[in-house]
Amino acid sequence: MRSSLDENKPIFQQIREMIEDDIVNGNLKEEEQAPSTNQLVAYYKINPATVLKGFNQLVDAGILYKKRGVGMFVAAGAHQMLREQRKQAFQEQYVSSMLHEADKLGITIEEIKNMIDASKGRDN
Amino acid sequence: MPHMIRAERVSLQYQNKQVLEDISFNLEGGKIYGLLGRNGAGKTSLLSVLSAFVKATSGSITIDGQPIFENAALMEQMVFIRDVKLDEESGKAKKYIKDLSIFRPNFDLDYAEHLMQRFKLPTDTEVSKLSRGMQSALHVIIGLASRCPITIFDEAYLGMDAPAREIFYEEVLNDFMEHPRTIILSTHLISEMESMFEEVLIIDQGELILHEEAEILRDSGVSVTGAVEQVDYFVQGKHILKEQVLGGTKLVMLYGQLSEQEREEAKAMQLSLGPITLQELFIHLTKEDKQ
Numbered sequence A: 001m002r003s004s005l006d007e008n009k010p011i012f013q014q015i016r017e018m019i020e021d022d023i024v025n026g027n028l029k030e031e032e033q034a035p036s037t038n039q040l041v042a043y044y045k046i047n048p049a050t051v052l053k054g055f056n057q058l059v060d061a062g063i064l065y066k067k068r069g070v071g072m073f074v075a076a077g078a079h080q081m082l083r084e085q086r087k088q089a090f091q092e093q094y095v096s097s098m099l100h101e102a103d104k105l106g107i108t109i110e111e112i113k114n115m116i117d118a119s120k121g122r123d124n
Numbered sequence B: 001m002p003h004m005i006r007a008e009r010v011s012l013q014y015q016n017k018q019v020l021e022d023i024s025f026n027l028e029g030g031k032i033y034g035l036l037g038r039n040g041a042g043k044t045s046l047l048s049v050l051s052a053f054v055k056a057t058s059g060s061i062t063i064d065g066q067p068i069f070e071n072a073a074l075m076e077q078m079v080f081i082r083d084v085k086l087d088e089e090s091g092k093a094k095k096y097i098k099d100l101s102i103f104r105p106n107f108d109l110d111y112a113e114h115l116m117q118r119f120k121l122p123t124d125t126e127v128s129k130l131s132r133g134m135q136s137a138l139h140v141i142i143g144l145a146s147r148c149p150i151t152i153f154d155e156a157y158l159g160m161d162a163p164a165r166e167i168f169y170e171e172v173l174n175d176f177m178e179h180p181r182t183i184i185l186s187t188h189l190i191s192e193m194e195s196m197f198e199e200v201l202i203i204d205q206g207e208l209i210l211h212e213e214a215e216i217l218r219d220s221g222v223s224v225t226g227a228v229e230q231v232d233y234f235v236q237g238k239h240i241l242k243e244q245v246l247g248g249t250k251l252v253m254l255y256g257q258l259s260e261q262e263r264e265e266a267k268a269m270q271l272s273l274g275p276i277t278l279q280e281l282f283i284h285l286t287k288e289d290k291q
Helices: A011-024 A037-044 A048-060 A078-105 A109-123 B043-050 B093-101 B109-120 B132-145 B164-180 B190-196 B229-237 B259-266 B277-284
Strands: A064-066 A070-072 B006-013 B017-027 B032-036 B058-062 B078-082 B152-154 B182-187 B199-204 B207-213 B221-227 B239-246 B249-255 B273-275
Touching: A011 A048, A011 A078, A037 A048, A037 B164, A048 A064, A048 A070, A048 B078, A048 B164, A064 B132, A078 A109, B006 B043, B017 B043, B017 B058, B017 B199, B017 B207, B032 B043, B032 B164, B032 B190, B043 B078, B043 B152, B043 B182, B093 B109, B093 B132, B109 B132, B109 B164, B132 B152, B132 B164, B164 B182, B164 B190, B182 B190, B190 B277, B199 B277, B239 B277, B249 B273, B249 B277
Parallel strands: B032 B182, B032 B199, B078 B152, B152 B182
Antiparallel strands: A064 A070, B006 B017, B006 B058, B199 B207, B221 B249, B221 B273, B239 B249
């Protein structure tokens, strides 16, 4: 969950990403119940139809499933599936754009590798 | 079944002034609608015609195919709440609510009671002695507790302070989920309220300039930033909302979505693309320089 929404993005997309994030980082486990529409509506003061749109996309993608009269639950395999998707996106979003910027600045692959090692050493 | 509201070529003249011009739309109902417009754009006029307080000069408003004007059965289905001053009203707030509830078949007194507590309405104070904010709260309580299939709030919350408005937004959403109905909210407090709307209508100078799903609208503007010549080249023939130059850099806001191809093109030209907010979209679509 996030404390507030970003007004620059469609809200249903943010709802979807928020739930995906919670699944990826383990806050929401498989077979656990996702937050209800009512909870999300009340918390973020958003239109219920918007929340449903986000949920429906997750159901279509096989991330959530509906238990009639109970609510939405995290599907088995959702964690793995999302991680795979994120890995692919990681390459496009981070690695490619990093190489593009490095190219502009004339940084070699060797230098990038050194930078990664240095950053890693600092973080650990 | 929600009621279908249909406006067909509605115009309103008031003392030789064209207040509304040729407005047509369909609201299928069962949703929360936002009516946005600047001060004086015609929001109140449109809602007054919609709720049959005022008769359109030409054109028609129908609900489920029936004309609304002087239609008592339909009027019972509808509540129109405006933030009018109640300085002439004698009698205590609680009695005021009770007296009005008689005209509303779905009125829920328990819910009204709950709202009075939430808004901390001093129920034993005379209506005319209530503060501006509390008079607003009183209107809002009546609007919500009436539970009319068509509930219209015309900036009814303007007198409220921020915490009271928060309560109002919460209650609208909550009660809408428990008792689905058509709710129309007019406002110019866009960034504060936009997330509540499923559909948005924007009027400007008496004309309806846009009616769209809020989520689509939130995705229908894009900002383009980059070197001046590159940006100028890229935005040729597109709907420009705003242009700004800072040194050699230019920012242009566009209305409409870019195709995948255009996005690739922008990337190749080293332009950066960003979203624009509903508030920005509204500001630039309703600028004064139209005429």
